[in-house]
Amino acid sequence: MGWGLGLAALTAVFAVTFYAYYLVSRVLDHCEAAGRRHIRFRELAADVLGSGWVFYVVVSVQTAINAGVTTGSILLAADCLKIMYSDLAPDGPLKLYxxxxxxxxxxxxxxxxPSFHSLRHxxxxxxxxxxxxxxxxxxAxxxxGASSNPPAKDYSLSSSKSEKTFNAxxxxxxxxSVFGNGILPEIQATLAPPAAGKMTKALVLCYAVVFFTFYLPAITGYWAFGNQVQSNVLQSLMPDEGPSLAPTWLLGLTVVLVLLQLLAIALVYSQVAYEIMEKNSADVAHGRFSRRNLAPRVALRTAYVAACALVAAALPFFGDIVGVVGAVGFIPLDFILPVVMYNMALxxxxxxxxxxxxVAIMVVFTGVGVIGAVASVRKLALDAGKFKLFSDDVVD
Structure with missing residues (x-):
């Protein structure tokens, strides 16, 4: 997208998601004041929109988001470990899987x-x-970028208008996907009542952190590598050919940090799936960690992680997975539903x-979601030629 459009798109998504999450918080407060406290996104949507099918649509979208984020987190974490391993042992026997x-x-x-609340630490x-x-x-x-032998950088865009449009x-x-949060009601439910006002302060603090942690790497990464920067910037800093572009100790520490961060992300986004599964498998007459409930809990959670890991190993399309999840999951849930619910509830x-x-946000991002879904599927089709089952390389 280049410098101008890239920063404009980043800022637009930054602003719209903050606004949308603020609206969701207002809708939650409105429902709670009316005696209907909701702790799940799907229940909030079904209550406000007044249709039983909405509940199942939101469940499906949330499940797709959670599975996609967990799969992507596992894949990216494994890719970071492999990058570091390949730098230390270029001829080592270990593969991505x-x-x-x-x-x-x-x-x-x-x-x-035990629970969502136990993840606070x-x-x-x-x-x-x-x-x-x-x-x-x-x-790094x-x-x-400032070294005496900097990497080749290219800021030019494709000459094809259709290519530029699809890429945009x-x-x-x-x-x-990066700014998406399909579990805001579940997060707000962990606040001690009354939650009104607290969530707004939390959003302001959150987006202050987001501004620093998103803009700085985006600007420095694009400045250093141009349009050749990889989805995982560590691949650019530690290329397959040639020496690493930063000290090994710095890159090693970065790998550890991103690995721990990705585990935390996967844990948070898995909670909704766990809650749905255990709602049908657990017996409320017994304790959470009784023998009756512990066995299916361990089995189901382990099976869910194993299924996500299997998909990550078999289909290592990181950038493509993120694009699809964003277009068909996060855009409907985080850009369209909040403004619709606010207009209907308040x-x-x-x-x-x-x-x-x-209404303008709803119309614009409905179009963006549809075209984004087409662009994501197109990218998957183009990358199919690079596909190899259980490949040792992650496809951007």
Whole structure:
């Protein structure tokens, strides 16, 4: 997308998602004030939109998002481990799927934590890791770009108008995944009541962190490598051919930080799937960790992680997976549904700026989602020629 459109798209998605999450928080507060407290996105949507089928649509979209994020996190974490391993042992016998198994085993063990609320310490650690990763990877990109032998960089765009258009909408779909959060009601439910006002403060704090951790790596990475920068910037910093473009200790520490961060992301996004599965398998007459409930809990959570790991190993299309999840999952759930629910629940006057802005966002991002889905499927078709079952390389 280049410097101008790229930063404009990043800023637009930044602003719209903040606004959309604020609207969801307002709708939750409105329903709670009316005596209907919701702790799940699917229940909130079904209540506001007044249709039973909405519940199942949101469940399906949330499930697709959670599975996609978990699969992508496992794949990216394994890819980071493989990049570091290949740098230390270029002729080593381990393949990508070996590292996927390692990550999946660790994630399956961590998945046995009791509840969403029990992840609060992991979330705090994730925040610290995000800051540390941002500083390290940005420093590495600046060092690489300013070195006496900098990597070749190209800021030009494709000469084909159709190619540029599809790439732009694919990029927006990927940005939607990056900023997406399909579990906001589940997060707000962990706040002590009354939640009104607290969630707004939390959003402001969250987006202050997001601004630092998203803009700095995006700007330094694109400056250092241009349009040749990889989805996983560590691949650009540690190319298959030639020496690493940053000190090994810095890259090694960065790999550890991003690995821990990805495990935290996968844990959070898996919780909705676990809750859905265990709602049907658990017996409320017995304790959560009774023999009756513990066995299916361990089996189902382990099976879910194993299934995501199998998909990651068999179909290592990281960039393509993120694009599809963004277009068909995050855009409907995080860009369209919030503005629709706000207009229906709080019913602002039809000529008010809020109502008009919400309708405009709904129309624009419905179009973006449809074209983004086409662009993502097109990218998958183009990358099919690179496909090899259980490939040792991640396809961007």
């Amino acid at each position: 070996h590292f996927i198994i390692i990550v999946a085993v660790v994630l399956a063990l961590l998945s046995q934590l 992991i979330n705090l650690g994730s925040l610290i890791l995000s800051f540390a990763y941002t500083i390290l990877v940005s420093a 990109c600046i060092r690489a 909408f694919l990029s927006i779909s990927i940005l939607a 019913a602002p006057p039809r000529r008010s700026p809020v109502y008009v802005a919400n």
